[in-house]
Amino acid sequence: MSETLYDLAIIGAGPGGYHAAIRAAQYGAKVALIEKSKLGGTCLNWGCIPTKALYASAHLIEQIREAEEFGVEVSEIKPNFAKAVERKNKVVEELVNGIGQLENAWKNDVYKGFGKVFGGDINSGFEISIQGEKDVEIMAKRVIIATGSSPALIPAFNIDHDKILTSDDILDPNFKTVPEKLLIIGAGVIGCEFANIFATFGSKVTMLEFLPSPIATEEPMIVKPLQKKFESLGIEILTSMNVISVENTGSGVKAITCSADVPRDQIDGAEKSIFEADLCLVSIGRAKESEFLGLEKLGIETVRGAIKVDPKTLETSAKGIYAIGDVTGGIMLAHVASYEGDVAVANALASIGGFPVSEMKTDYSIVPATIFTSPNIGSVGLRRKMAKDHGIDVIMGQFPYQSLGKAKCMGEEDGFLMVLAEKNTHRIVGASCIGAEAPELISEIALAMKHGLSVHDVGETIHSHPTISEMVLEACEAVVGKAIHKKGRPIFH
Secondary structure, X not given: OOOOEEEEEEEOOOOOHHHHHHHHHHOOOOEEEXXXXXXXXHHHHHOHHHHHHHHHHHHHHHHHHOHHHHOOOOOOOOOXXXXXXXXXHHHHHHHHHHHHHHHHHOOOEEEEOEEEEEEEEOXXXXXXXXXXOOOEEEEEEEEEEOOOEEEOOOHHHOOOOOOEEOHHHXXXXXXXXXXXXXXXXXXXXXXXXXXXXXXHOOOEEXXXXXXXXXXOOOOHHHHHHHHHHHHHOOOEEEOOEEEEEEEEOXXXXXXEEEEOOOOHHHOOOOOOEEEEEOEEEEOOOEEEOOOOOOHHHHOOOEEOOEEOXXXXXXXXOOOOEEEOHHHHOOOOOHHHHHHHHHHXXXXXXXXXXXXXXXXXXXXXXXXXXXXXXOOOXXXXXXXXXXXXXXXXXXXXXXXXXXXXXXXXHHOOOOOEEEEXXXXXXXXXXXXXXXXXXXXXXXXXXXXXXXXXXXXXXXXXXXXXXXXXXXXXXXHHHHHOOOOOOOOOOOOOO
């Protein structure tokens, strides 16, 4: 057994784990960070970052295709996906190395291997084994589990990592192929981002979605312009489709479907449709990485693989052990995992005592979400249906990009920002946006919501001109009929 006793051991170095390790070190804690694969986890290596790097290449291609309008003549455009992948790999490598340098700068000990808690308690500390190139055992006063999730291997889809792929497969550093025809199962965030990328690089993309709408979590008003843009890219989205099976035919893939309205016990006799393509991407569901961690021995409960935690403190049923991020089955977003890292670290160190930190409670009322399609989508807080379901009477303001000077200069006139406010108080309760820099605009609204601001508070804040951020100003003013660059009927006196 190692003589080193850590204040905190963190299993998993994704956006929750590596963030938590640095935060704990900032409070003066001695930290062990354990990662079985690469620092940064799924988000950095097979998720958020690589997709956004590829999206940046796709968006640049789109801009070049429209360059003549800006007075730039381009004789030939030759998309090179292999080069885009090489750039993506470089971006990922630099960021992974950067995390390693940060952990080293904060004097955190990074162990490469599979971590497992095999004994101990909150009073004596926890015993952790690390199985890697060199097996190690350490002790820690507190533990945070941040092992994340991985693509769900749904049996009916016969994922073989050859022609039937997960998002991990398609973001592998060596995957440099643009299929002539790409079939995507699932038209959620992941599916739509990949559809956008591969269609821009030349694939004929067909998407099969079980629900009646793509990206069903977003406002219908936001989804419609995205569907229109996808149509212009040649992307076919088929909704209410139940994919019964997918098979590798040797030369490609074949999917068999029926209507999602058909009851399960009547599928055999239902009318079927067949879709064929070169490759199939399955972008449905993620499995929580909670196996082989020693949870059963510690009495830690799991529900369908998700570690059960106190929703406010993030502590598991084993006192002194916390869990954050995707593995808890909560809001599966990288920035939520990082936030939860802050909460878990504060509570873990506060329970030890002697650190300059107080206990924290989670607050998920304001969580921004982003989708990097072209155009971008961003949202935060309530949607109109959610407000209605919660009995909240709201008023809406809307402002189009085409009415904004900076957007016109950029050639980014598609889309709009809509803001929801309580009818009586005019306090902002939600916003949705589709268009250039939508995720950045939503961040300002999230900050306003966090501090309980009204549309008047935002409207009375001077915004620099000409900027895209003026969208926020004008949309908030539009809620009460005061937008300058859009005629509306005043609804207050």
